[in-house]
Amino acid sequence: MSGLKELKNRIGSVKSTQKITKAKQMVAAAKLRRAQEAAEASKPYATRMANVVANLTASMGEGAGGPKLLAGSGDDKVHLLVVMTAERGLCGGFNANTAKAARLKIEELQAEGKTVKIITVGKKGREVLKAQYADLFIEHVDLSDAKDKFTPYAIGLGQDLTKRFEDGEFDVATLVFSEFKNVLTQTPVAKQLIPAEAPEDAETIDLGGAIYAYEPSEAEILESLLPRYLNTQILSAMLENAAGEQAASMTAMDNATRNAGELIDSLTLQYNRARQAQITKELIEIISGAEAL
Amino acid sequence: MADKLHFSLVSPARELFSGEVDHVIAPGSDGEFGVLVNHAPFMTTLKNGVVRVEENGETTMRLFVRGGFADVTPAGLTILAEEAVNLDSVSAESVQKEYDEAHRALLAEGKDGPQVHALEEQVAYLESLKAALTN
Numbered sequence: 001m002s003g004l005k006e007l008k009n010r011i012g013s014v015k016s017t018q019k020i021t022k023a024k025q026m027v028a029a030a031k032l033r034r035a036q037e038a039a040e041a042s043k044p045y046a047t048r049m050a051n052v053v054a055n056l057t058a059s060m061g062e063g064a065g066g067p068k069l070l071a072g073s074g075d076d077k078v079h080l081l082v083v084m085t086a087e088r089g090l091c092g093g094f095n096a097n098t099a100k101a102a103r104l105k106i107e108e109l110q111a112e113g114k115t116v117k118i119i120t121v122g123k124k125g126r127e128v129l130k131a132q133y134a135d136l137f138i139e140h141v142d143l144s145d146a147k148d149k150f151t152p153y154a155i156g157l158g159q160d161l162t163k164r165f166e167d168g169e170f171d172v173a174t175l176v177f178s179e180f181k182n183v184l185t186q187t188p189v190a191k192q193l194i195p196a197e198a199p200e201d202a203e204t205i206d207l208g209g210a211i212y213a214y215e216p217s218e219a220e221i222l223e224s225l226l227p228r229y230l231n232t233q234i235l236s237a238m239l240e241n242a243a244g245e246q247a248a249s250m251t252a253m254d255n256a257t258r259n260a261g262e263l264i265d266s267l268t269l270q271y272n273r274a275r276q277a278q279i280t281k282e283l284i285e286i287i288s289g290a291e292a293l
Numbered sequence: 294m295a296d297k298l299h300f301s302l303v304s305p306a307r308e309l310f311s312g313e314v315d316h317v318i319a320p321g322s323d324g325e326f327g328v329l330v331n332h333a334p335f336m337t338t339l340k341n342g343v344v345r346v347e348e349n350g351e352t353t354m355r356l357f358v359r360g361g362f363a364d365v366t367p368a369g370l371t372i373l374a375e376e377a378v379n380l381d382s383v384s385a386e387s388v389q390k391e392y393d394e395a396h397r398a399l400l401a402e403g404k405d406g407p408q409v410h411a412l413e414e415q416v417a418y419l420e421s422l423k424a425a426l427t428n
Binding site: 041042044045046048049052055056151211212213214215216220221224225228232235 | 301303304305306307308321323333334335336337338364366371373375
């Protein structure tokens with residue numbers, strides 16, 4: 001039977017753990033609201049942008065060529081995976097899930113005999129994938145100083161990708177990140193960035209037979225639109241990821257706080273029983289001592 | 294009352310305006326253009342400048358956009374701006390302050406710093422924003 005002192009120490013330590021998890025939960029809840037707002041505020045731009053791209057590509061027609069970012073390099077040997085995770089832990093299976101999705105994707109591509117390169121965004125995913133795929137890493141984007149301002153990072157990464165693509169470093173770029181469905185569900189998804197794909201759910205507008213006029217030319221518009229489309233996709237992925245991280249963190253910490261509470265209850269019960277048993281024992285000793293006199 | 298034009302202006306940060314208006318005048322990269330209801334499908338890139346919204350022949354709102362796209366479809370006009378501000382919500386002083394800061398940063402960066410291009414763009418943007426505010 002564990003001693004009273006030991007039990008007391010354990011209760012104390014679980015209590016301080018609970019305080020930490022509770023604090024982290026509240027911080028996550030507050031941050032979640034902000035992150036969610038930011039993610040939602042950026043949605044109209046992203047959807048409209050997607051619609052515009054969908055319209056333009058539809059009017060360009062299939063196989064009409066167009067800029068390389070849209071048409072691709074004409075090959076698909078070298079795949080680049082951009083794996084987006086969080087900078088911090090303490091958020092349940094959030095990072096592990098994304099890393100797992102990335103691993104599956106890598107294995108699938110390697111089984112097809114493709115060359116895979118990896119760019120990691122966020123420290124945690126890098127740590128998980130390092131063990132297996134360290135030699136595939138070509139770049140890492142550190143978001144630990146980003147706070148809530150992801151725009152420069154998204155633009156930076158977008159420009160980097162465009163440059164690497166133009167230099168022929170890869171043929172296809174895929175982004176793996178956590179889609180923020182709601183507070184309880186975040187699903188890792190893979191989204192093709194280059195060659196650009198117009199989303200399937202984008203509404204194409206019926207022009208009623210009219211012909212689009214472009215100013216300057218269609219090709220020039222696409223030329224300047226596609227890099228922005230790329231940046232927008234990266235930015236919204238970053239925002240969704242940030243919201244997802246906070247949501248996962250909140251849920252994980254809520255569970256941890258509840259578990260700690262249960263543990264404290266059962267330990268306290270054990271402690272009280274032990275204390276009572278000891279008192280009874282002491283009383284019996286005193287009484288039997290007195291009787292012996 | 295005749296039909297109205299559905300106009301929305303969004304920037305990556307948020308949706309600045311969405312609603313029905315009479316007339317929108319926007320700074321296309323090949324020249325300023327106006328859009329009324331039932332305009333033919335049209336798409337253009339934008340340069341830095343002021344988007345004016347008119348109701349009954351009077352300007353009701355002035356929004357400053359930093360580059361972007363305008364897309365006119367039968368459903369209405371959508372402007373995707375890289376950055377946009379409502380001119381009624383900014384003060385000349387705050388813009389002047391930002392401009393001074395950007396200008397100082399540009400001077401500090403020297404001629405061949407890595408940020409020169411971005412800073413020059415920022416200064417040009419703030420300069421035209423300042424000009425838009427004063428008239």
